[in-house]
Amino acid sequence: MPAAAASTIGIANLPNQRHRIVSRKGANFTIMVLGESGLGKTTYVNTLFTTLLRDYKRPEHRFQKQLERTVQIDVVRAEIEEKGFNVRLTVIDTPGFGDYVNNQDCWVPVVEFLDEQHQNYMSHEQRAQRDEKDDLRVHVCLYFIQPTGHTLKPLDIEVMKQLGSRVNLIPIIAKADTLTPGDLAVFKDRIRDCISTHNIAVYSPPVQSDDEENTRRNQSIFSAMPFSVISSESDVTSPTTGEKVRGRQYLWGVAEVENEAHCDFKKLRNLLIRTHMHDLIASTEEHHYENFRMDKLGAEGRTDDDPAQRARRGLESKMKEEEEALRKRFTEQVRMEENRFRQWEQRLIAERDRLNRDLETQHKTVKTLEEELDELTVSRRK
Ligand SMILES: Nc1nc2c(ncn2[C@@H]2O[C@H](COP(=O)(O)OP(=O)(O)OP(=O)(O)O)[C@@H](O)[C@H]2O)c(=O)[nH]1
Ligand SMILES: [Mg+2]
Incomplete structure (x- = not known):
């Protein structure tokens, strides 16, 4: 691991309150590089570290690998500190794909690796004493495209x-x-079109910010996507400043890594290390890890392997049966009561009808008696 030595890269200037929240215990930040073989992934990792750490020395074995393929996942780590703000930066360098006849499923091991890190974290999540160093959840994946x-x-x-x-x-x-700059601009447009046509989900944080300057800076950063990079293991002399800078020497001149007129290396590094590191960490936690966790919990709920799950499901189904029996008993009782009420109602109606009929008969009797009385009265007067 390279020694902790920070150059002025602006981590401490993380422009929001979140910086203060995370700064107490620092941050774990993991970058993965991925893409076809020979596109310069390993060179990029070395260039990034060289521009971040003043006295970065590539470990011996990596020198031997310079012109070789990366054959296995290589983890490079550094502790970066600036004004008391710590970042444990990890870069995962992967072997490039593209050399084999069938590359169809070359992404499978990568997906497995990403899931495994989530799984490890999930298993350790409950532990009080977690070893932060073991958390290799990938916060950002840089996908290298052939020019x-x-x-x-x-x-x-x-x-x-x-x-x-x-x-x-x-x-x-x-x-x-x-x-050439012209070809690069056209290539960028075509890639953007292709990404949107195929609905590929690339990282796109909210560009708008409360601060106008931040919004402008974010717009400028993301309008450069896909970022073009130049990487190099050696220094060249800049024709403009005469200083030694990271770059590649050609007969026609030099290509400078950190020159924004030559490529987006600096913009990308700013995004990763300075302006969007926290957003990348937070969205991994809140979005990607949460999705993984929910998928996993959902899948576990469907398997029959876990005795605790089986017991819980047994109890649930027993409770359901009891609930159903209770519901049936209740319905039956209500039905019986309703019947009883209906019979009672019918008896009442019948009684009312009988009383009405009685009343009518009584009325008729009274009427007849009155008529008889009238007749008797009339005959007596006569
Ligand atoms: N012109 C140019 N060459 C580069 C650049 N970056 C790397 N290279 C060269 O490309 C070759 C392959 O670079 P690596 O960094 O080993 O490529 P890789 O992607 O790690 O390859 P694998 O490990 O096989 O996947 C080396 O000769 C580098 O010097 C660049 O920005 N421009
Ligand atoms: Mg490599």
């Missing part, structure tokens, strides 16, 4: 589709020094 100048390849589309829903995905145009 063909045409558009995305079917393999890129497939891999990006698979990853975009699981991790914050940022597309990168590799080896930007091999394209």
Whole structure:
């Protein structure tokens, strides 16, 4: 692990309150680089560390690997500290794909790796004493695209589709020094079109901010997506300043890593390390990890393997049966009461009818008696 030594990169300037919240215990931040073989992923990781850490020395074994393929996942770590704000930065360098006849499922091990980190974290989540160093959940995946100048390849589309829903995905145009500025602009447009046509979920945080300057800065950063990068293991002399800078020397001149007129290396580094680190961490936690957790819990609820789950389901079904029996008993009782009430009602109606009939008969009798009385009265007068 490289020694902790911070150059002035502005981590402490994280522009919001969240910085204060996380600063007490620092932050774990994990970047993964991914893409076809030979696109400069390992070189990019080294260049990033070199520009972040003043005395960064690449470990010995990595020097030997310089011109070799990365054959297994390589984890590079550094502690960066600025004004008391700590970031444990981890970069995961992956072996490039694209050398095999069938690359169809090359994304599967990557997806498995991402899920495994979520799973590990989930298993350890309950522990009071968690080892923060073991948390390798990937907060951002930089996907390297070959600078063909045409558009995305079917393999890129497939891999990006698979990853975009699981991790914050940022597309990168590799080896930007091999394209002219005009070709690079056209290539960027085509990639953007392709991303939107295929509904690929790339990282897009809210650009709007309370602060006008932040909004403008965010707009400028994200209008550069997909970011073009130039990486290099060595220094060159800048023709403009005469200073030694990271770059690549050509017969026609130099391509400078940190020159914004040459590529977006600086913009991307600002996004990762300075302006959007917290958003990348938070969205991984709140969105991608939560999705994983919910999927996992849902799947567990459907399996029959867990005795506790089985017992819970047994209890639930017993309770349901009892509830159903109670409901039936209640319905039956209500039905019987209703019957009783109806019979009583009918008896009442019948009684009322009988009384009415009686009343009518009595009325008739009274009427007849009155008539008889009238007749008797008349005959007596006569
Ligand atoms: N022109 C140019 N060449 C580059 C750039 N970055 C890296 N390279 C060269 O590309 C070659 C491959 O670089 P690596 O960093 O090993 O590529 P990788 O993506 O890690 O390859 P795998 O480990 O096989 O996946 C090396 O010769 C680098 O010097 C760049 O920005 N521009
Ligand atoms: Mg490599």
